[in-house]
Amino acid sequence: MTAEIQENTTETPLLPVLDSRQYAFFFDVDGTLAEIRAEPDAVTIPAEVRDHLQTLFAASSGALALVSGRPVEQLDQLVSPLVLPAAGVHGAEMRDGNGTLHRVTLPDDVAQEVQQTLEAGMAALPGTLLETKGMAFALHYRQAMLHQQQVLALAESVVAKFPELVLQPGKCVLEIKPRGKDKGAAIYTFMQQTPFSGRIPVFVGDDLTDEKGFEVVNAMQGITVKVGEGSSLAHYRVKTVRDVYRWIEALQRHTLTFNKESEL
The missing domain is CATH 3.40.50.1000 (HAD superfamily/HAD-like)
Incomplete structure (x- = not known):
């Protein structure tokens, strides 16, 4: 509990x-x-x-x-x-x-698709930053607070597609990481x-x-x-x-x- x-x-x-x-x-x-x-x-x-x-x-x-x-x-x-x-x-x-x-590692095909999806999505949001960590990804929006909701929607769409991943909110950042x-x-x-x-x-x-x-x-x-x-x-x-x-x-x-x- x-x-x-x-x-x-x-x-x-x-x-x-x-x-x-x-x-x-x-x-x-x-x-x-x-x-x-x-x-x-x-x-x-x-x-x-x-x-x-x-x-x-x-x-x-x-x-x-x-x-x-x-x-x-x-x-x-x-x-x-x-x-x-x-x-x-x-x-x-x-x-x-x-x-x-x-x-812990992600399957190569999953890691590649997630990275490509996030790179394309974040590139459309000026001032945001994508940090790639291999098995996890950090979506920073500290310098682009106006894009907070778009970053959240992007992260949620990725997590919804890959059940082995979860979303972890932080201070002006959303992290996508392995479940558990x-x-x-x-x-x-x-x-x-x-x-x-x-x-x-x-x-x-x-x-x-x-x-x-x-x-x-x-x-x-x-x-x-x-x-x-x-x-x-x-x-x-x-x-x-x-x-x-x-x-x-x-x-x-x-x-x-x-x-x-x-x-x-």
Whole structure:
């Protein structure tokens, strides 16, 4: 049964500082670890944030993963030189804690027809952007809000023709992805694997695509954090990406302090 999304997500400027040895950390990227940009290729994660993630990754014995709509290859570029466990394309691509990459694919004829249909449809809508991910497609209209309904109609027509695909709304984007793949399923899969299993999950995200992840983590008695405005299943809320950065820095400082005290 799907939990009801609530408006009264707790607004806490100071999130709990956690013992990284007991928790498994999952982070969305765009809108969470990186500011949203009109062009997906313009997105970056600051070097100091990557450094803090590296510290947290080591302190949690590798129980830190990225969970994103982006392909794993793009996630690697954003956090380089780090190579983290990752769920890309909402879990259609997953690199586990051992570094093994698992990928769902579409039949070649389906992928080709969908891409051709979307390319033709989006070309007729100036200002829109089609992002092709192999087994999934993102239809961006952030710079062409007047075409929102046409983009929706195009996406719905494709999903209606191919039952193996589903439509996932996001912030000024519609994603067409394989059925059964979402961030909740990806986090659940990670939590069955080393080094995540036996830990308390923590998930931070900002978009509608993250709500499935919040639902799964809540069911596991974990910690869920919504970034920004809007109704959410998350138990905590912060206002901006900068708040996420400050929290990660606090976690990193706590880890370094604990390590120094342990050496005494």
